[in-house]
Amino acid sequence: MSIGQSKSTAEVTDMDCPVALPHTIEQITADQLAPLTVRIDREGYYPRAVLHALGAAGAYRQHLASQNPTGQLDLSGAIDAMSVVSRECLSTGFMMWCQDALGWYLENSENTVLQAELLASVASGEVLGGTALSNPMKYFSGIEPLHLQAQQVEGGYLINGTLPWVSHLGPGHYFGAICRIQGETPREIMLLVPCAQEGLDLKQLAHFIAMEGTGTFSCQFHDVFIPDVLLLADPVQPFLARIKAGFVLLQAGMALGLIDACIELMRDVEGVLGHVNCYLDDRPDELADEVDELRMQVSALTSDPFDSSNDYLSDVMQARLSGSELALRAAHAAMLHTGARGYLIDAPAQRKLREAYFVAIVTPAIKHLRKELDMLASD
Numbered sequence: 001m002s003i004g005q006s007k008s009t010a011e012v013t014d015m016d017c018p019v020a021l022p023h024t025i026e027q028i029t030a031d032q033l034a035p036l037t038v039r040i041d042r043e044g045y046y047p048r049a050v051l052h053a054l055g056a057a058g059a060y061r062q063h064l065a066s067q068n069p070t071g072q073l074d075l076s077g078a079i080d081a082m083s084v085v086s087r088e089c090l091s092t093g094f095m096m097w098c099q100d101a102l103g104w105y106l107e108n109s110e111n112t113v114l115q116a117e118l119l120a121s122v123a124s125g126e127v128l129g130g131t132a133l134s135n136p137m138k139y140f141s142g143i144e145p146l147h148l149q150a151q152q153v154e155g156g157y158l159i160n161g162t163l164p165w166v167s168h169l170g171p172g173h174y175f176g177a178i179c180r181i182q183g184e185t186p187r188e189i190m191l192l193v194p195c196a197q198e199g200l201d202l203k204q205l206a207h208f209i210a211m212e213g214t215g216t217f218s219c220q221f222h223d224v225f226i227p228d229v230l231l232l233a234d235p236v237q238p239f240l241a242r243i244k245a246g247f248v249l250l251q252a253g254m255a256l257g258l259i260d261a262c263i264e265l266m267r268d269v270e271g272v273l274g275h276v277n278c279y280l281d282d283r284p285d286e287l288a289d290e291v292d293e294l295r296m297q298v299s300a301l302t303s304d305p306f307d308s309s310n311d312y313l314s315d316v317m318q319a320r321l322s323g324s325e326l327a328l329r330a331a332h333a334a335m336l337h338t339g340a341r342g343y344l345i346d347a348p349a350q351r352k353l354r355e356a357y358f359v360a361i362v363t364p365a366i367k368h369l370r371k372e373l374d375m376l377a378s379d
């Protein structure tokens with residue numbers, strides 16, 4: 001079964017020099033993404049061409065040792081690329097994270113057939129997709145029941161249930177999902193779901209502020225057959241333990257980029273409004289010190305995302321929480337510093353404010369992180 005068009009990493013040329021990558025990501029962001037940002041925000045435009053261009057440049061493969069030309073697992077590089085894009089547009093930065101998470105699942109799966117078929121094309125952004133792990137993450141933290149059920153049948157699984165929202169989906173896209181199998185050995189398994197699979201309805205039931213351009217759909221499964229070849233993990237718990245820190249750390253790219261952008265907005269008005277903005281809290285230099293500190297913490301944590309100690313996981317969750325809290329403060333401060341300019345319909349400051357709340361509510365949300373930190377502290 002052919003489930004994707006693999007492209008050899010050898011075919012990707014100019015980005016084989018990792019030093020050139022940040023510059024190329026900046027260029028794609030400035031030349032291709034920036035002209036679309038307001039459309040993405042206000043019209044819900046899905047920037048497919050930009051997402052492919054970022055992939056072709058090498059943005060989605062740095063955290064995948066098997067796909068990175070350096071042969072290294074470079075989570076920091078992936079976070080930096082996402083941060084550059086999120087500084088301009090968080091919707092696109094979030095979709096980079098979705099794509100990175102999909103590659104992370106494939107890279108860490110023991111299903112070598114699936115890896116051979118799909119990993120290179122996900123890493124290069126030829127094949128796009130995302131992740132439906134919010135619900136399972138909350139399920140495993142005791143926050144809500146699991147929404148998908150699986151029944152083992154000959155050659156695969158039949159899936160039923162509904163996920164209210166999964167992003168970065170479209171025709172030809174894939175996403176990772178977790179379901180519970182009943183029967184003799186009840187357990188959770190993780191599968192790769194092709195959006196085109198029969199019985200899967202992608203419905204646009206809602207419209208979103210800030211994130212309308214993210215290709216977000218309600219996924220309704222009616223006896224969707226997923227063949228064995230698309231199994232990512234069975235059972236899922238050891239797999240989740242392996243991928244969790246990387247999954248969460250990668251999200252730092254969204255927070256760091258958004259905070260950088262807010263600081264820049266505040267500095268832009270310093271010449272005209274500095275004489276009165278100096279009476280505000282959270283001045284740009286203070287926030288810049290805090291984001292530098294956070295960036296260093298995140299970078300240190302990326303050195304071994306497979307550390308299984310509670311202390312390490314707790315530091316990762318704390319860094320993710322700090323990112324959300326600082327993003328909210330920075331966006332709030334950007335609104336107050338930019339004043340009326342920030343309130344205009346196309347103004348970046350009010351867009352950043354709406355985007356910052358997404359950083360804070362996307363799983364793991366602030367409340368979820370505080371619950372996990374509590375649980376880790378009492379272990």
Ligand SMILES: Cc1cc2nc3c(=O)[nH]c(=O)nc-3n(C[C@H](O)[C@H](O)[C@H](O)COP(=O)(O)OP(=O)(O)OC[C@H]3O[C@@H](n4cnc5c(N)ncnc54)[C@H](O)[C@@H]3O)c2cc1C
Nearest residue numbers: 131132133134135164165166167208211216361362363365
């Ligand atoms: C724009 C957008 C994109 C998202 N993309 C993804 C994604 O790609 N993958 C993914 O797994 N998750 C995605 N989510 C879900 C997200 O990660 C969070 O799980 C969600 O925002 C709720 O998190 P919470 O912890 O604040 O739960 P709460 O808001 O406290 O909600 C508790 C539960 O109620 C459900 N709920 C709340 N309102 C509704 C509603 N109107 N209809 C149906 N159910 C509802 C929530 O989904 C959640 O399961 C997305 C959410 C949004 C808003």
